[in-house]
Amino acid sequence: MAELRVSRAxxxxxxxxxxxxxxxxxxxxxxxxxxxxxxxxILRSIGGVDSVRGSSLRQVIAAADxxxxxxxxxxxxxxxxxxxxxxxxxxxxxxxDRYWRTAAGQSSAAxxxxxxxxxxVLSELPSASPPQALPxxxxxxxxxxxxxxxx
Numbered sequence: 001m002a003e004l005r006v007s008r009a010x011x012x013x014x015x016x017x018x019x020x021x022x023x024x025x026x027x028x029x030x031x032x033x034x035x036x037x038x039x040x041x042i043l044r045s046i047g048g049v050d051s052v053r054g055s056s057l058r059q060v061i062a063a064a065d066x067x068x069x070x071x072x073x074x075x076x077x078x079x080x081x082x083x084x085x086x087x088x089x090x091x092x093x094x095x096x097d098r099y100w101r102t103a104a105g106q107s108s109a110a111x112x113x114x115x116x117x118x119x120x121v122l123s124e125l126p127s128a129s130p131p132q133a134l135p136x137x138x139x140x141x142x143x144x145x146x147x148x149x150x151x
Contacts, residue, residue, distance in 0.1 A: 034125050035083065035119055035122045035125055036079075036080070036083075036119075037115045037116065037119055038072065038076050038079070038080045039080045039083050039084060039119070039122070040110055040111075040115045040118035040119050040122070041064060041067060041068055041072070041080070041115060042060070042064065042072065042076075042077060042080035042081060042084065043080075043084055043089060043090065043101070043105060043108070043110055043111055043118070044063070044067055044110075044111045044118070045060045045061075045063040045064040045067060046060055046063075046084075046090055046099045046100060046101055046105075047059065047060075047063065047100070047101075048098075048099075048100040048101070049100055049101055049102075049103070049106050050100055051091070051093055051096065051098050051100060052098075053100065054092070054093075054098035054099050054100030055098070055099050055100065056097045056098065056099075056142075057097055057099065057138065057139065057142040058142045058145050058146050060077075060099055061142055061143055061146045062146050065146070068115075071143060071146075074134070074139040074140070077139065078132055078133065078134060078139075081099070081132050082132045083125060084105070085132065086125070086126050086127075087104075087122075087123070087125060087126055088102055088104050088105075088126075089101065089102060089104055089105035089108060089110075090102060090105050092132075094134060094135065094138070108121070108122070109121040110122050
């Protein structure tokens with residue numbers, strides 16, 4: 001039987017106040033496994049095309065919840081961010097709290113259609129690079145801020 005986890009549904013919309021039970025996502029830790037649906041999800045959740053107009057982590061989390069009615073886990077986000085950056089589709093500045101799509105990421109068909117369609121159009125994943133890491137507490141603070149509705 002599949003493991004289940006509980007997630008607050010659509011906190012962005014604030015229209016749904018009940019809890020949904022969603023199938024647990026597979027842990028994605030190895031970069032050599034190739035692209036995942038989470039990569040497409042995170043690519044679509046990152047807005048802006050430069051460090052000035054990029055998204056804050058809180059905004060990325062809000063967009064991810066809006067798109068998939070779920071909040072990514074920290075390991076899921078970091079793994080996707082690492083793969084997307086290695087492929088030249090996104091860039092980020094953790095210290096400035098900014099995440100943005102590159103020109104290649106913006107023009108990629110991966111951010112159109114279903115997540116599966118987006119996955120199908122991603123080119124071969126470049127050689128594995130070390131996974132990115134967020135400073136301790138940064139991700140959980142952004143999630144808490146989003147769930148509390150603060151700006």
